[in-house]
Amino acid sequence: MKPTLNKQLGDAASVRDRILNTASALFYQEGTRAIGVDLIVERSGVAKTSLYRYFRTKDDLIEAFLLREDEDFWRQWDMVSAAHAGRPERELEAQLEWIGNRIARVGYRGCPQINIAAEYANESHPARKVAVAHKAELRRRLGVLARAMDLPEPDLFALQLGIVIDGALMSGRALHEEGPAQFLNTLARTLSAAARSLRKVS
Amino acid sequence: MKPTLNKQLGDAASVRDRILNTASALFYQEGTRAIGVDLIVERSGVAKTSLYRYFRTKDDLIEAFLLREDEDFWRQWDMVSAAHAGRPERELEAQLEWIGNRIARVGYRGCPQINIAAEYANESHPARKVAVAHKAELRRRLGVLARAMDLPEPDLFALQLGIVIDGALMSGRALHEEGPAQFLNTLARTLSAAARSLRKVS
DNA sequence: ACCTCACGCTACAGACCTGTCTGTTGTAAT
DNA sequence: ATTACAACAGACAGGTCTGTAGCGTGAGGT
Numbered sequence: 001m002k003p004t005l006n007k008q009l010g011d012a013a014s015v016r017d018r019i020l021n022t023a024s025a026l027f028y029q030e031g032t033r034a035i036g037v038d039l040i041v042e043r044s045g046v047a048k049t050s051l052y053r054y055f056r057t058k059d060d061l062i063e064a065f066l067l068r069e070d071e072d073f074w075r076q077w078d079m080v081s082a083a084h085a086g087r088p089e090r091e092l093e094a095q096l097e098w099i100g101n102r103i104a105r106v107g108y109r110g111c112p113q114i115n116i117a118a119e120y121a122n123e124s125h126p127a128r129k130v131a132v133a134h135k136a137e138l139r140r141r142l143g144v145l146a147r148a149m150d151l152p153e154p155d156l157f158a159l160q161l162g163i164v165i166d167g168a169l170m171s172g173r174a175l176h177e178e179g180p181a182q183f184l185n186t187l188a189r190t191l192s193a194a195a196r197s198l199r200k201v202s
Numbered sequence: 203m204k205p206t207l208n209k210q211l212g213d214a215a216s217v218r219d220r221i222l223n224t225a226s227a228l229f230y231q232e233g234t235r236a237i238g239v240d241l242i243v244e245r246s247g248v249a250k251t252s253l254y255r256y257f258r259t260k261d262d263l264i265e266a267f268l269l270r271e272d273e274d275f276w277r278q279w280d281m282v283s284a285a286h287a288g289r290p291e292r293e294l295e296a297q298l299e300w301i302g303n304r305i306a307r308v309g310y311r312g313c314p315q316i317n318i319a320a321e322y323a324n325e326s327h328p329a330r331k332v333a334v335a336h337k338a339e340l341r342r343r344l345g346v347l348a349r350a351m352d353l354p355e356p357d358l359f360a361l362q363l364g365i366v367i368d369g370a371l372m373s374g375r376a377l378h379e380e381g382p383a384q385f386l387n388t389l390a391r392t393l394s395a396a397a398r399s400l401r402k403v404s
Numbered sequence: 405a406c407c408t409c410a411c412g413c414t415a416c417a418g419a420c421c422t423g424t425c426t427g428t429t430g431t432a433a434t
Numbered sequence: 435a436t437t438a439c440a441a442c443a444g445a446c447a448g449g450t451c452t453g454t455a456g457c458g459t460g461a462g463g464t
Contacts, residue, residue, distance in 0.1 A: 015441075030323045033235045036421060047442040048423085058422065109323060114372065118320035121232045121311065135373070160385055167369025170316065171337070183362055190396040191389075217411075238451060249412040250453085260452065 016054045018044045024065045028112050032062050032127070033119055059126055062116065066130040069112045073134070077141065088148035092192075093185055095145075096165075100184040103168060111169035138162055151195045161191055218256045220246045226267045230314050234264050234329070235321055261328055264318065268332040271314045275336070279343065290350035294394075295387055297347075298367075302386045305370060313371035340364055353397045362393055 022044035026035045037058055041048045055061040080098060084091035102108065117131035139162045146154030164187050224246035228237045239260055243250045257263040282300060286293035304310065319333035341364045348356030366389050
């Protein structure tokens with residue numbers, strides 16, 4: 001009973017996962033408006049009815065894609081955070097390092113949150129809400145780090161660094177051919193040094 | 203003969219301009235994939251045949267939109283540049299000031315070059331080429347300024363500041379609700395100060 | 405007075421889109 | 435064996451998209 005139940009759930013999950021995995025790859029590479037549900041169905045080898053069983057609409061599927069990207073991002077962040085507990089300066093460097101590496105990966109096509117948000121102007125679109133929440137969470141976590149580093153004006157620092165990260169995420173390999181990955185850390189160090197010198201003055 | 207010819211050309215230009223103006227506003231506000239040619243035709247009060255007389259395809263119209271945005275941007279830049287000839291530090295501040303003000307404008311919805319480029323993953327899409335060229339030109343001009351300021355590693359500075367500007371352009375009012383307009387100058391000063399201190403060390 | 409031509413209007417072709425519906429198959433539980 | 439259900443298969447509805455074709459009109463140029 002247990003194994004069969006697991007099998008059932010496993011099958012169901014694997015169908016859902018197959019759809020979400022296929023859709024995620026296609027959405028990320030080509031954009032959501034460029035990919036029709038028929039292609040997702042064909043590529044993932046499922047029936048259309050299955051897609052609409054697990055995702056009420058295409059927008060729901062897009063939202064699920066961004067939500068999973070969001071979770072993956074923070075899972076990675078949390079891992080790095082745990083590895084440098086109590087040493088915020090080192091943690092910030094490590095966070096920027098893996099973000100930079102991610103930008104340098106082959107097939108990198110920009111931050112999915114930013115890209116998809118650019119596709120939907122309407123504020124009320126669920127995908128856009130996910131993206132906005134994601135960036136707010138980034139600012140929040142940068143603020144936590146800044147406070148741990150005892151920087152003056154931590155929120156300002158978080159906003160600034162957040163913008164720099166966004167610029168790097170978006171420009172990487174896409175618009176500026178030379179990836180900005182290696183400069184993220186330099187930039188962050190410059191910013192925090194400037195913040196510290198500000199404190200010395202005040 | 204001359205006046206009538208001008209009139210003819212004037213009329214023709216006004217029809218073309220009406221199409222391009224209407225399309226530009228709609229494309230910028232909603233994105234190009236969200237706007238159909240029928241809506242552009244309706245809103246600009248022209249015939250569909252006229253649209254396809256002046257623009258071979260919809261992609262051509264999108265390209266024309268981005269090209270005009272590009273020209274407007276550099277026209278503004280050149281004006282500011284001329285107003286501060288021979289004083290690159292002042293010029294950089296002034297350039298960042300109007301860019302920041304542009305971000306803070308009501309109805310600002312991000313950099314059109316970036317937004318449209320995000321809609322088209324294909325490198326060969328004409329609109330994407332315009333966007334890439336636009337960002338390369340930004341880097342080039344920042345490099346010219348950096349050289350005039352006698353900064354060490356001017357190309358690195360240009361790349362860094364370019365990324366920062368991109369981040370600010372994209373994040374402004376869109377993803378980070380508090381506009382980064384007022385921080386652009388601070389960031390630029392921090393970066394150039396850091397570059398100068400680098401030179402002192404070396 | 406005639407001609408040219410830009411322009412508007414409308415219908416249409418053909419493709420694609422999302423989402424629904426019907427019916428079948430395989431498999432597990434009872 | 436029967437019941438239940440997830441999944442597959444595929445047709446289809448109803449709409450939107452880009453781009454084309456046919457026809458009328460009206461204002462300049464000659």
